[in-house]
Amino acid sequence: MSQVLMAKSEAAVPSDVSTVVQYALAEDIGDGDRNAALVATNTSARARVIARENAILAGAPWFDAVFAALNPAVTVRWSCADGQRLRADATVVELEGPVHALLSGERTALNFLQLLSGVASATHEYVERVKGTDTAIIDTRKTLPGLRSAQKYAVLCGGGVNHRFGLFDAILIKENHIMAAGSIDAAVARAREQSPALFLQVEVENLTELEQALEAGVDGVLLDNLATHVLARAVNMADAHRRRFRRDIVIEASGDISLTNVREIADTGVDRISIGGLTKHVRATDFSMRMYTE
Incomplete structure (x- = not known):
């Protein structure tokens, strides 16, 4: 299991996260990531995800599950938790591990993060209006x-x-x-x-x-x-x-x-x-x- 170093939102994490992530990875990678194959398999890398706009974060469990499924050696360190407000240009999460896993999981992990943060952010706007x-x-x-x-x-x-x-x-x-x-x-x-x-x-x-x-x-x-x-x-x-x-x-x-x-x-x-x-x-x-x- 990849190492997750920050507690998540109090919202209950659904039981189907792993199933949904496996389907998404299969959809994107198919029988192999031809792009990641361009890089030597023994290469390690670090990465960070940056929010480009103000938002409410959501989707960390799906993000984590993507890299856990690809390679348990990937370490994930969150700077904030689901449900928290993000500021533009803030670092949201940092990763470290085998470069193939980081390259293969990037798009799928970001897809979950951008979709679910979009839903959370829209919801937050309405909640603020009726405060x-x-x-x-x-x-x-x-x-x-x-x-x-x-x-x-x-x-x-x-x-x-x-x-x-x-x-x-x-x-x-x-x-x-x-x-x-x-x-x-x-x-x-x-x-x-x-x-x-x-x-x-x-x-x-x-x-x-x-x-x-x-x-x-x-x-x-x-x-x-x-x-x-x-x-x-x-x-x-x-x-x-x-x-x-x-x-x-x-x-x-x-x-x-x-x-x-x-x-x-x-x-x-x-x-x-x-x-x-x-x-x-x-x-x-x-x-x-x-x-x-x-």
């Missing part, structure tokens, strides 16, 4: 295929909160489900019958549907693409229902959320705001690796 409210910024299932656990980890590093992981750990009844089932009541009743222990949420597009969902006894409502003044009314309706039945209901807003309007939406009193763009509209953070042979 001072009780509203959480949460992710969605709109993730890159095969990288869901990694991107959701990055959201946590940026200060966000994870929504359900997939179709198995919570139920979100959306427009097509309602249409297929016949009504909100019918969809909710069937969900309660089949999966009584799961969190049950219904997406609504107007106040009439909201009232139907509340009367059906859901655990949460997703207010989709509602104007701010309508959101405020919806929050009041849900609050009244909470008081009347003495039960909690999670109020979530989603749809057409941006840095421009997220604070206004949070100020309506919603519990959380889900933003698909955190993981699907990714702007990678700029990193570069500089190598020095011994």
Whole structure:
């Protein structure tokens, strides 16, 4: 195992890091790195990764796993931990070991770092905009295929909160489900019958549907693409229902959320705001690796 000399973020590291890294390495290296073969196999080198812009760091476990898979002799020393703020031109991590491993792992390791730091940085921007409210910024299932656990980890590093992981750990009844089932009541009743222990949420597009969902006894409502003044009314309706039945209901807003309007939406009193763009509209953070042979 490569030596990692700094503790990582408090966010739980997903269990599939090694599997994802092995797939990424196979995708890039195939049956052999023809470029690294140009350098003598007994050469050792040092390298450092530099952040070229301000960012929130995420992706260290995947970065570590790349070099651990290529050669256990590679030593990795971090200057900061996932979830911490990076300043432009700061050295993020230093490496030392066989040059073939450093050359072969460079692109794959940086790909993970730039993608996940980009997700964390975008999340952090939204979290900062709603600071001072009780509203959480949460992710969605709109993730890159095969990288869901990694991107959701990055959201946590940026200060966000994870929504359900997939179709198995919570139920979100959306427009097509309602249409297929016949009504909100019918969809909710069937969900309660089949999966009584799961969190049950219904997406609504107007106040009439909201009232139907509340009367059906859901655990949460997703207010989709509602104007701010309508959101405020919806929050009041849900609050009244909470008081009347003495039960909690999670109020979530989603749809057409941006840095421009997220604070206004949070100020309506919603519990959380889900933003698909955190993981699907990714702007990678700029990193570069500089190598020095011994």
